[in-house]
Amino acid sequence: MILCDTNYPSILDDICDELTKAEIELVFVSSDEMQEINKKERNIDKTTDVLSFPLEYVPHFPIGSIVINSDLASSKSKELGHKVEDEIALLFTHGLLHVLGFDHENDDGEMRRREIDIIEKFSLPKSLIVRSGC
Secondary structure: OEEEOOOOOOHHHHHHHHHOOOOEEEEEEOHHHHHHHHHHHHOOOOOOOEEEEEOOOOOOOOOEEEEEEHHHHHHHHHHHOOOHHHHHHHHHHHHHHHHOOOOOOOOOOHHHHHHHHHHHHOOOOOHHHHHOOO
């Protein structure tokens, strides 16, 4: 289940249910807000498309937060020729896998394989696979 302060594509609940039964917080921000978060949390002074913040497990509380840059989601969807809802679903999937402990930088492709499974199951654009080098 997703806890969110704005409207979001309904497919996100289905993706969340596929990967976990836990609650997750979802936040949408602008590019400027994302740059501030990225600088504060990662000491990287530039915007990015999605950030994940896993939390320590506490029963009945979200297991983490996913922050999606709505400006970049919109521009990337136009650039790649698919719906912004699909781009948000791709970013959400990537972020949720990070919250669940996957790390594409050192997991020998396990996270990418899970992303591919979700992309295929929910008929999402394969652009995340292409742009991430799979």
